[in-house]
Amino acid sequence: MKDPPHVLQRLYFGDTEQSKHFLSNIRRYNSMFCFTSLGGRIDRSLNTGNAPPVFRISGQNYHCIGSLVPIDGSMPKFVQLYIYDTDNEIKNRINSVRGESNLGDINEEIVVKLKNMLDQNNVLVNYFKMARTEIQSNPVIEVKMNLIGKRNKDGRTYNLPTAHEVAALIVGDIDPSMGDLDILIETRTGQLKRINQLNPAYLPLQYPLLFPYGEDGYREDIIFSDAWRQCHPRGRIRISPKEYFSFYIHEKVNEKHTLLYSRRLFQQFLVDAYTMIESARLIYIRTHQKALRCEAYQGLSDALTRGELDPAARGKRIILPSSFTGGARYMIQNYQDAMAICKHIGYPHIFITFTSNPKWPEIERYVTHRGLKADDRPDIICRVFKMKLDAMIEDIKTDKLFGDICGGI
Structure with missing residues (x-):
């Protein structure tokens, strides 16, 4: 893993008051520069100062990205801060997280340092700056930006993506060669678009302070090493999200892994990673119902067990097998196993x-x-x-x- 830029190293590992302030408010500073918004509802009632900080969300978690330019009368947010009214970019970023009335806990010097650092190093920032230049030079023409979901390089080696691999500017009509994982961002729509979790830019867009170079996050085409495949000739050849995150959050010798020192932002990252893993499991179950032999389940019997007596509520359902941790059948199977042991041996x-x-x-x-x-x-x-x-x-x-x-x- 490439060492972070020197500015970020001093903020993460320094012993100055500025470094301590940055780490205490790291989630706020990350929110200033992130391109996307979280779809889950963050529970802000927990952190009252009487207990260790906790990050908890409810509902379905996903990342959304808006149009490149805000609609008339709206303040710029997230990705729009890289393109709209850049002469007042610092002020707009500070206002986006705190508002005009309470700016005392934001260090403007840190914001300037982070902005310059990302402008110099982050490939995603550079490409959005190219989009800004195109919009300013052609204000009448509709400019779109396509975040490419596929890479040509081997996912096992650490290669920083180049600009043409990350995104493509589209002037006029939509590119017919768009892939399923690509994300099309338009100039002015006023609508949010959900980003596919398998897009390599899914995590870098949300965590620019953890991926300062815009390096790829999880990719579905990361292949196991040759030695592992020789020992498991009939097994999978690509790693799962769980295996990727297990490796990514593991401390390595002689690496300055800023993620492990990001404190409250690390908590948010872990929650986000867990939702990605659970989402991947649920997608597999939904798309492999026949392989899981879910047609053998007794639908009516299961519905009665849940207390659903209205026949009008019958329809196509996605069956969660007992192997899915936390599901209804998982809990019932464990209960029945426990009762069988008690019946045979005793309490x-x-x-x-x-x-x-x-x-x-x-x-x-x-x-x-x-x-x-x-x-x-x-x-x-x-x-x-x-x-x-x-x-x-x-x-x-x-x-x-x-x-x-x-x-x-």
Whole structure:
């Protein structure tokens, strides 16, 4: 992974008051420069200052992008800030996140540094600047921008995308060679367009401070290494979103991984990544109903189980199999398995509740060495919790702390 620009390094890893202010308000600064908006509803009632910060959204999560130029009478937002009224760009960006009445917690010097840094390094910013020049030189002609969803280079190697790979300017009619993953942004529509999660620019458009060069996020054409495919000749050849994010958030030696030091923005990124993984699973289930043999499910019986007695409500349904974690059949299957064990062996003798503690010495040692707090690295808390849980279960089973085990639920 390429090291971030020096300006961003000083803000992430510096010990100055400006760096501390930036990290405390990093989500706000990222919102100033992001091209897209979040579709999920952010719960802002949780962070009252009495507990560690939490990022929670409800509803379906997705990213939307608007037209290149705002409609008459509207303030520019998101991608429009790169094109419209750039003479007052700094002021417009600050107003977009706080409004005119409360600007005291925004450092204008940081905003200027971030703007110059992205102008010099980010390939997406450079292409939107090209669109701005085209719109200013041809104000009458309709200018469209196509964010290309396919790449020609190998997704396993770290290659920064070039301008012609990321986007294409279209003057006049729509390009007939557009792909399914491409995103067409028009000059003035007043409407939002949802971005396909498989587009390589899906994450860089939302997190410019985590992808300062505009480098690609997850791509569906990233292939496993040759060594892995030789050991698994009949397995998949492309990595899944879960495997991509598991690798991406893992700390690497000799790499300045700004994501792992982005604190509250890291929390938002993890929630966004989880929704991408769940969405990919749901899409697979929806498009592979025959392979999952969902026609064998008894539709009427399932409907009665849910309490749906109105025959007019019958129609085509997407069946979530019991392998989908958190689904109704998943919960019912686990319940039935537990009841079958209780019927055969008897009721449990021990019911153990195992909770996580952010004050565990392993977590404290890890985050203190990096100048962080436990709530800045929820991934480390989860990993240590899982390791300790597995170790406890292994001790109970192997060392027989409570005697011989007849069954487990």
